[in-house]
Amino acid sequence: MQKEKWFKTYLFIWFGQFVSLLSSSAVNFAIIIWLSLEYKSAEILGYSAIAALLPQALIGPFAGVYIDRWDRKKIMIFADAFIAICTIMMTLVIKDGHVQLNLLYLLMVCRSIGSAFHSPAMQAIAPLIVPENQLLRVSGINQMLQSVSSIAGPALGTLAIANFPINRVLYLDVIGAVFAICSLLFISIPHLKVEVSGSIGQVWKDLKMGMAAIYRNKGLAWMFLYSVMATVGIMPVAIMFPLLTIDHFGGKEFEMSVIEVIWGVGMLIGGSILSIFKINLRKVLLINCMHILLGLTFVFSGILNPNLFIVFVVLTGIGGMAMSIFSAAFMTTIQEEVAPEMLGRVFSLYFSFAIIPSLIGLIFAGNIGDYIGVANAFVIAGLLVIGLGICSFFTPSLMSLGLKKPEE
Template sequence: MRIFTLIWFGQLVSLIGSGLTQFALGVWVYQNTGSVTQFALIYLFTILPSILLSPLVGVLVDRWNRRNCMILSDAGAGASTLAIALLLVIGKLEIWHIYLAVAISSIFNAFQWPAYAAATTMLVPKQHLGRASGMVQLAEATSRLLAPMLAGVLVVTIQIQGVILIDCVTFLVSLVTLLVVRFPEPKTTTDNEVKKSWRLQEFTYGWTYITARPGLLGLLIFFAVINFLTGVVSVLVTPLVLAFATANVLGTVLSIGGSGMLVGGLVMSVWGGPKNRILGVFGFSLSGALSIILAGLRPAVPVFFAAAFIYYFGVSMINGCDQAIWQRKVAPTVQGRVFAVRSMLAFASLPLAYLIAGPLVDGVFEPLLAPHGLLAGSVGKLIGVGRGYGIAFLFVVVGILNMIAIAFGYLYQPLRRLNQQLPDAIADIV
């Protein structure tokens, strides 16, 4: 746990730095272009390369030392961030530079998550995996809480390029913590040994492993659907809040969301999550869906504050429960390949969400709730009419679709009874 905690601290610092850059660049792009679609493309290039490379990355993570994979990830992502800073300093930064830089960073980040998750299984006893997952969520929550507030102050005092240079320094902190530790390696057997040939089976092994276990497959499909729906919401939070408030309020909303995630991460770290973690996933997904509907029905600053806290508290609990399930149910020697496929398929729906969110708002939902729009006399009387209310209406639709997806997931018995029907793949450690 001491080694894990040291690595966790380095990742925490790096996450805060990345959060500073993400917030500063996001606001800069939206305010300079005024286009939801161009803003959403940043999200697309952040996620798409890592999804496409996941099958190859999974094989490499199982073959290579997982510590070295994380070092490679931090070094590459830090270099791409430094390139943005240099372009800003010389006054040559353009929108396509940002797309290219975040795409390169995404390639290196593809190694980070499966290596980090698989290494955690070897570092932390099984009975504490829920707490370790809570600590990971706590780190992300701390970034969400601190980064918007710090970025708002630092952009004014040291400019955007200064913020990004701070991000580069945080990558160095993460690298140092990785360089001073060693990771235990999983024991291989003849059944799950990683072969040295580049056969097709090595790239499809993760998919074969998951499909042979209906509960895990159901969990994967459930998250693919939920991620698509919440992906539409996540890319529209900034335009929605900015339609009704200032950038400072946006930073506060994101910080309150981060505080909700922080509290959720603390609860998960201490508690370890419910014994039946599948029910925890369903329950907190439902609370998230209700908070999305609330934000859409009453788009006002106090409502944004409450909805952000409730939603992100649930995110910590959902992700903590989900991570602990996969770490317990998948053999450590194959977790690189399985987790890479899991990441690829669970998040494969996000690029589509990011692509359609902007056109849906600009071409459909905002015109519907314009002052003389088609739904101005019906839905407009319930929600409101004018700039931003089309986005709010889309939030309501997405929240309802989330609830439908949760109902279908609960009715699928192999998923609902996953804890009981699928035995753990790792032994208890005394």
């Protein structure tokens, strides 16, 4: 498989995906603002988040089977196009202020289905194009793009919703999808042909093969387990950052925006470190250390004196950096440990496993904060993540990941 021109190929991918990520981030933030101002209902926000996440968790594993069978470039193109069509339909649903919430939820579900195909396919193409010794660097650049979009997206979304009605703001997402599709048309991505039947039995068999690919690799299975368990602690905390800013540190809208931006800046720094410097440390060590570092930022944020908001800002930036490095090292480890023809299923399974704790955190975050206090929730979640990072060092099969291949 020819990979000499991988960087030129990825430049096209990065350009299209960055515009798409930026526009999606802007639109998602604009929708949150619009729903908050229009309905002032936590219940409606909760339903919206569930509609956007739950379908990915439910159909993701089955989508992974077809990602491994079909042309991944075509999957990304059709997924982007499908999401864009759903967005256009959303503009009609909320036209002239007459909102039909049930239809809006349904279209958000459809967009989520498109994402269930797009995200794993995007992760699964890297080993087909990129030399193995460059995978961590590519993951770092991907994290940088996501970080920039997470910083600039909310600002763009706020500016857009302040000057245009929500149905026009949604067209930003359509423009981003067009850029992403056009960039893919100029590149060639190898297609791993799989000659199998499309029966339900075969699909289930392929899905079990994806699960077996994880289970057979004991180190990978432990890495998945620890990561999902950490997500149980991380997601409620991620949701409660604004509450900690307001309740514990006495902040307002400006302080909330600072914390959101500084998390993105931290992720940008983490991605930059991986993309610019050649990191010789084993990826499993990066994963474990970043879990511990992230957990420490949560603990110190929870016990911090309310007058030390600036320290909270610094801790948040460090946490964003740790999360960025962890995510890049985690994704690269999967790309190196799993055969390319199985990556669609494995990534889909992981995304599904990770989304379900996100939903649990979303549903119970408010109750957790009310019952034990937001600051205490940060401390408890941080101790959980630290404990998992420490346990990882004492799990031999997990620590053996990457030893069979020389570190480039």
